[in-house]
Amino acid sequence: MKAVQLVAHGSPGKFELRDLPEPTPAPDEVIVQVQSCGLNHLDLWLEEGGLPISIDLPRTPGGEIAGRILKTGASVTGWHVGDEVAVQSNLFCGECEFCRRGDESLCLRGQLLGVARDGGFAEEVAVPARSLVRLPSGVDFDTSAALTLAGSTAMHMLTNRTQVHAGDWVLAIGGASGVGSAAIQIAKELGGRVISTGSTEAKRQLAQSLGAEFVVDSTDPGWPAEVRKITNRRGVDLVVEHVGGNVLVKVFDCLARGGTVVTCGATAGREVTLNLWPFFVKQQRLIGSYGRNRADIQATLEWAASGRLKPVIDSIFPLGETPQAFAHLRSRNILGKVLVEPFEPASESD
Ligand SMILES: [Zn+2]
Structure with a gap:
């Protein structure tokens, strides 16, 4: 599967479009076929090496993911191949005192998707099933990818x-x-x-x-x-x-x-x-304020489904032009969100 990886920090950083082995899910994970992924300032910080945490390169950036479930791990229940989902980018353990009360944004073992582990500027991504949020009917992949992180x-x-x-x-x-x-x-x-x-x-x-x-x-x-x-x-x-x-x-x-x-x-x-x-x-x-809880993503997508919250999309880049998408966001001359779509629109009707 194709993925855009950051191989060296910089402004601009050095990216490579690579053919990687298809990810296999751990027992509690699913593989999501990425249909759209939003770009955020967090990605620019990762690119520049400006985050106050150490990052192992190469890394596939991208945290604002919308797509379809392609495979489910052995212990995953409640999710099926083909389900349309958004992914909570601030990954959480689900077990600490904060997660247990619904404050996943305060998780003691929180990780950022696309920073601490490979993200969504790729055709496929492995994510924990607990980070999935179902897309309500009427919310398409681009709408989700334009709202899941920044909107929530x-x-x-x-x-x-x-x-x-x-x-x-x-x-x-x-x-x-x-x-x-x-x-x-x-x-x-x-x-x-x-x-x-x-x-x-x-x-x-x-x-x-x-x-x-x-x-x-x-x-x-x-x-x-x-x-x-x-x-x-x-x-x-x-x-x-x-x-x-x-x-x-x-x-x-x-x-x-x-x-x-x-x-x-x-x-x-x-x-x-x-x-x-x-x-x-x-x-x-x-x-x-840091990140969001599951409940915030669910509310954001429900508001989008009811028309109370509209995505503002500046531009959509194909996967191979992800570095240009980064440059475009850095230019600040944008109105709304920049998205990356790994597949040509024609392949979405499969
Ligand atoms: Zn936790």
Whole structure:
């Protein structure tokens, strides 16, 4: 089977399209024939060697997988060849205290699919059966691959780590990104009044088309003041932040008293300096969010099936052009998700 493997870190890294032996499932695993796989900043970090964990190369990246079950391991029950599935990319043990209470995103033995083990930029991938989520009818593979990781991250941030109350002002950073585009839709559906940011007119227009009531230009250094103006100087109740660095610091300039910042990423920097005086005087909260639980993926896909959450797909690359897909994501000149499809569309009707 064909797989795209990262053989040397770099920016760009060195990839090879390889013919590998077909994977065989361990007793608790299934083999998924990958139909679509989303690309994420996590993949860029893997490519650059920028993750704070050691990685053995070669490695097949790709964590946002949708496909059909091709084989099942000897002890797998409840899943059958041909079932259409999404895969929870933050693999979990299912046995630790956090997994037992449904918080798989806190698993003590968590592993990232496509980082710690081979992922979905391949025709086939072996995954633990417990990481599977069934695709609801009406949700196709590309929709799933465009929402399973980034969309469920936003779902986890907005419905598990924090809450949106009707009428709340919600600031969704980067409305054209995977997390941002889902956060706008989820927050609005929950009754929030959404403000979003974008670095280009096209990105801001996309954010508005997804439900943002107001958009601000993130290239204007004074954008937090714009947000304060929009809210009549009050500030927003909730910020969905996934960039980190100076952006995380700036969002406190437009956060209301008693407001919450929830953050899940640090592409712009992992270390920040925060002025604690206004933070505790205004009784604000900064909440970390990591990955998602099974329940978040199920909710995300159910919302997609009912039309409440729409995928935003920038472009789809064939497997052989995976390196170009990485370069395209790195360019940041994208609107929504970049996907890789291992098979030509014609072969999907088999
Ligand atoms: Zn666990």
